[in-house]
Amino acid sequence: MGLLKDKDKDKDKDKHALRKTFDELAHEVKLVMFTQEVECESCRLVHDLLAEVGALSKRLAVEVHDFVAEAALALQYRVDKIPATIVMGNRDYGIRLYGVPGGYELPR
Secondary structure (H helix, E strand, O other): OOOOOOOOOOOOHHHHHHHHHHHOOOOOEEEEEEEOOOOOHHHHHHHHHHHHHHOOOOOEEEEEEEOOOOHHHHHHOOOOOOOEEEEEOOOEEEEEEEOOOOOOOOOO
């Protein structure tokens, strides 16, 4: 069962809205996630969500990195806690999301 699911009759409502939004992207967007080998519940949720969202568009690329094993990369991205998601366009704009996106990060 996917995480992007509407509780109403139309299970694909959220996915359709996201695909429509992603179709309007002018450039590729890269979502970089930091987690760890033994994922906590929040890390696992974010990992699953990003995999599902990343599959919705060719304009989205998802990278997953280990916060502990790739500590130098985490430091380079200025990530100091997990789960962390970095939203990047043509460059790093400094957008960092920590924890499970459960508010206004996704359209409804």
